[in-house]
Amino acid sequence: MSQRIQHGARLPDVELAYLDAGQLRTVRPDLIFAGQKAVLIGLPGAFTPTCHAKHLPDFVAAWPKLMASGFDLVAWLSPNDPWTQDAWATMVDPENRLRRFSDGNLAFARAAGLISSASAWFMGERCQRFSMILKDAVVVHLSIEPNDTTLSCTSASAVLEID
């Protein structure tokens, strides 16, 4: 497994995916986050209890505060396909406040050393639950939950406190 990404490192040069008017597109994190102050959260699963009821809604609700505090972009990734992500976002982020990226091949999570085994929940390998503050695609802060099913240090209020 790769070493965990460190503060001061650039994001891994891997492909993430998203849907644009129903078409699958790929993009590299460097391009997404270049020139931006951003927060990126890692969600282990679409529709899973903590991701669905807590983590994603927490950032959707905090989006105005995050923008007011100087972030240009709030984004999330998860190890789901982009179609599942879009269906989920329709429910949880109907105003499309956050950008979403599929790490369905786990390329980002592997390269960043953020893989978690969720086989106990029949979910195979996933990303850990994390939040990152990025400046110009460089990691300036990284928080990882000690347990993927809980939300504490990776919440929006924790990001706003650090910033």
Ligand code: BEZ
């Ligand atoms: C969740 O509730 O979000 C969750 C459940 C099992 C594994 C990872 C996340």
